[in-house]
Amino acid sequence: xxxxxxxxxxxxxxxxxxxxxxxxxxxxxxxxxxxxxxxxxxxxxxxxxxxxxxxxxxxxxxxxxxxxxxxxxxxxxxxxxxxxxxxxxxxxxxxxxxxxxxxxxxxxxxxxxxxxxxxxxxxxxxxxxxxxxxxxxxxxxxxxxxxxxxxxxxxxxxxxxxxxxxxxxxxxxxxxxxxxxxxxxxxxxxxxxxxxxxxxxxxxxxxxxxxxxxxxxxxxxxxxxxxxxxxxxxxxxxxxxxxxxxxxxxxxxxxxxxxxxxxxxxxxxxxxxxxxxxxxxxxxxxxxxxxxxxxxxxxxxxxxxxxxxxxxxxxxxxxxxxxxxxxxxxxxxxxxxxxxxxxxxxxxxxxxxxxxxxxxxxxxxxxxxxxxxxxxxxxxxxxxxxxxxxxx
Amino acid sequence: xxxxxxxxxxxxxxxxxxxxxxxxxxxxxxxxxxxxxxxxxxxxxxxxxxxxxxxxxxxxxxxxxxxxxxxxxxxxxxxxxxxxxxxxxxxxxxxxxxxxxxxxxxxxxxxxxxxxxxxxxxxxxxxxxxxxxxxxxxxxxxxxxxxxxxxx
Numbered sequence: 293x294x295x296x297x298x299x300x301x302x303x304x305x306x307x308x309x310x311x312x313x314x315x316x317x318x319x320x321x322x323x324x325x326x327x328x329x330x331x332x333x334x335x336x337x338x339x340x341x342x343x344x345x346x347x348x349x350x351x352x353x354x355x356x357x358x359x360x361x362x363x364x365x366x367x368x369x370x371x372x373x374x375x376x377x378x379x380x381x382x383x384x385x386x387x388x389x390x391x392x393x394x395x396x397x398x399x400x401x402x403x404x405x406x407x408x409x410x411x412x413x414x415x416x417x418x419x420x421x422x423x424x425x426x427x428x429x430x431x432x433x434x435x436x437x438x439x440x441x442x443x444x445x446x447x448x449x450x451x452x453x454x455x456x457x458x459x460x461x462x463x464x465x466x467x468x469x470x471x472x473x474x475x476x477x478x479x480x481x482x483x484x485x486x487x488x489x490x491x492x493x494x495x496x497x498x499x500x501x502x503x504x505x506x507x508x509x510x511x512x513x514x515x516x517x518x519x520x521x522x523x524x525x526x527x528x529x530x531x532x533x534x535x536x537x538x539x540x541x542x543x544x545x546x547x548x549x550x551x552x553x554x555x556x557x558x559x560x561x562x563x564x565x566x567x568x569x570x571x572x573x574x575x576x577x578x579x580x581x582x583x584x585x586x587x588x589x590x591x592x593x594x595x596x597x598x599x600x601x602x603x604x605x606x607x608x609x610x611x612x613x614x615x616x617x618x619x620x621x622x623x624x625x626x627x628x629x630x631x632x633x634x635x636x637x638x639x640x641x642x643x644x645x646x647x648x649x650x651x652x653x654x655x656x657x658x659x660x661x662x663x664x665x666x667x668x669x670x671x672x673x674x675x676x677x678x679x680x681x682x683x684x
Numbered sequence: 685x686x687x688x689x690x691x692x693x694x695x696x697x698x699x700x701x702x703x704x705x706x707x708x709x710x711x712x713x714x715x716x717x718x719x720x721x722x723x724x725x726x727x728x729x730x731x732x733x734x735x736x737x738x739x740x741x742x743x744x745x746x747x748x749x750x751x752x753x754x755x756x757x758x759x760x761x762x763x764x765x766x767x768x769x770x771x772x773x774x775x776x777x778x779x780x781x782x783x784x785x786x787x788x789x790x791x792x793x794x795x796x797x798x799x800x801x802x803x804x805x806x807x808x809x810x811x812x813x814x815x816x817x818x819x820x821x822x823x824x825x826x827x828x829x830x831x832x833x834x835x836x
Contacts, residue, residue, distance in 0.1 A: 332810040339795070340819050375705045502733045502756060505784030516756055523759045617704040618752060618763070631739050631750070642820075646737035646752075654787045683810060 295321035300665075304333045308411045308669045311679020313653070315668065322665050327657045334683040342643035347373055347447065347610050350640070355441040357645060358681040361400040363393045364623035365645075366445045368630040371526060371619040373447050376612045376634050385449035386528045387569040391462065392432065392444065393527075394558040394565075398469070399428040400624035401551050404676045408548070409480065411673040412489050417479060424472055431461055447610070459566055466563050473555060480548075490544035494659045494671035497542060504658075505651040508626025510675060513550045514542035520622035531568070534561050544674035551676075611638050625649055625676055649681040690730070694723060701765070709750070709763040717766050718776045724753065724762070725781055731757045735782035740792040742822045747773040747798055768798065777803040795820040 298319040304312040312333035318326040338357055342350050354369045355362035367389060374381060381389075406421030429439050434455055436444040444451055480486055496506065501514040511518055519536045521529045537553035539546035612634035621628045626648025635641035652675045659671050687710065691698045696719075699711040712720050724732045732753035741748040747768040754761050768775055777800035778785040789800045790809040797818035800806060808815060816828045 332808075332812070335810040337819065503783045505734055505736055505782070507736075518754075518756050518759070524761070615704040618707070619705075620761075627736065629737055629752070631737075633741065642739075642741055644737070644739045646739075650787065651784055654784065 297325070302668070308672065309679070310407065310672070310677055311682075313672075313677070313679055313682075315656075317660075317665070317668070319665060324660050324663055324665060324668070327660045327668075329653055329656050331653060331679070331682050334680050336680075336684065338645065338684045339643055342640050344639065346638040347612075347640065350643070351446065352441070352443045355443055356680065357647070357684055358623065358625070358628075358649075358678050359440055360403055360678055361396045361624045362440060362442050363389075363396040363444070364621050364628055365630075366442065367393060367527070368619050368621040368623075368628050369632070369643075370445045370447055371621065372617050372630045372632040373612070375617045375619065376615055376632060377447070377610070379448045381449055383528065384570050387565055388450050388454070389445060390527050390529065391562055391565050391569075392435070392442075394562045395428050395432060395462070397558050397624045398555050399425045399432075401555050402428075404551065404624075405476065405548075408673040408676075409486075411669045412486065414480075414483075414486070417476065420472075420476065420479075424469065427465055431458070431465060434458055434461070459569070462562060463566055466559050466566075469559050470556060473552060477552065487545070489667075489670050490548060490674070493544045493663070493667050494674060495541070495543045496655065496659065500655070500658070501542070504655045506626070506655060507648050507651065508622070508624075508676075509550045509554060510547055510626065510652060512536065512538045513546040515540040520620045520627050524620045526619070526621060528565075532561060532564055534564075544670055547674045547676075611636060614641075623648065625678065625681070626652070645684055647681045647684065649677045649679070652677050653682050690723075690727070691720075694719075696720060703763070707761070707763060709765050712764050712766050714766045714768060714775050717764070718778070718781075720764065721751075721753075721778055721781055730760075730762075731755050732762055733757075735778065735784045735788070736761075738778075738785060738788040738792055740796040740798050740820070742796060742820060744822050746770050747796065749775055749792070749798065751778075773798040774801060775799075776801050779803055794818070797821060 300317045300319055301314065302317060303309045303314040314330040314333065316328045316330065317324055338353065341353065351366070351369060354365045357365045402421045402425040406418035409417040432442065433439050435458055436442040496510065496514045498514050498516055501511050501516060507518070515538055517536055517538050520526070522536055535557055537550050537557060539550050613636050614634060616631070616633040618629060618631045628648060629646035631642070631644040631646070632640050633642040656672060656675065660668050687708070696716055697713060701709040701711060703709055724730050732755045734754040734756060736752045736754050739750040741750065747770065749766050749768065751764040752761060753764070766775060775798065777789055779789065779802070786804065787809060789803055790805070790807060792798050793800060793806055794808045794810050795818055807813070811819070817824050
């Protein structure tokens, strides 16, 4: 049948684009001939704003880069500044960071699961996923006072200690959660409609994934065993033995399976961390003083007025000498990189974010070309893109 | 084989630097960049098949571009840096070697005004097409009359 060529504009305001992504598709009947992704609708200039704020003022903004998993960006920036200033984080604070990051990974994956299935037309999983996510959000709210933009980490540790019984509530959640995942699997994994929509759709081959710089669960679903938690250890991930789930197929279904396995693995990791968390007074949560050892008055760390700079004195004295650093953190979407360059003043000279969604959006047109129009949303959903993270 | 031997064998003049977390940063001449990347990607020992990020830096007197690569086979990362002139910052595009370079280079062009030779589509990506100037340059001044409501 001869059909007319049609140009369709999807977005920027479209319920399934998880933000404001615009896709311009050239259609030949039901098939996509060409598709172009246009981004930039959520560009807030995060990197420019860093130039006019000091390190402490910039820290709360960092959570907004990826609002579904704020801890990871916070951690990335904190590790960068700590690396530049030579601050060592206490063990107890590192364990708290690990637990909160893994909880955040689960909550982010849960929201992904719900919205992905909503994109495919299944409504009920969203309610179940949000029910479990609400538990995590409440746990994190008890700890930080916020539901999404936590602002909990600070340079040299975390802001405050856990409230009474907090670890117990985390333990309860981790005990009940694997059974909930089993429920999801019963509901979704062998559903014929779901299989039809995801199996063999949007296949990313191993070479293609590496070529496009895809990271995270998307890369692991293509059979590459790469996880920054294992391969470039940060925090206390070195102390733990955990699996990195991989799948070989590289289609939407494999990405779904990898994320479910990751949630289970995170759950185990939290349980292990709870048993090993070192106790102690809340002073062990934060470094109060840094000293590079030279004891010269003009030094940025040992100088007269800079001895204590975290809680008591003015944060304006955190002046980092000229140097640069890149930190790698495995966020829930993939490898999140923060580059910070200091210039001796209390403001960073340059901050650059390399976000996993940016690369995942770039591969989207390649995956959609030649496929069916209805598959766009399945592919877009399975890649787990968050648009504020793409545009920064 | 270490990097020094590798670069010496190919007669490349490369300077070593260190960053704050003790990673090596290799300073590459901008004319050699494409050759170095090609060698590192295709060499069986190194095999840097992933371009993670491309970071443009304005250092007032000159521009710098920092590339970070990753080898999934050896689980090693690599940083290359190239220095560009202030007046005419032009560097060879890596799009032919790595597809991920495409958007990263467009972003770098958009925000810093660094030009990439042989790029398939060097356009603004984050900012609107009619934006004036490159915001991440240190000498950037917002002079667009249309944005006057911003200065209230």
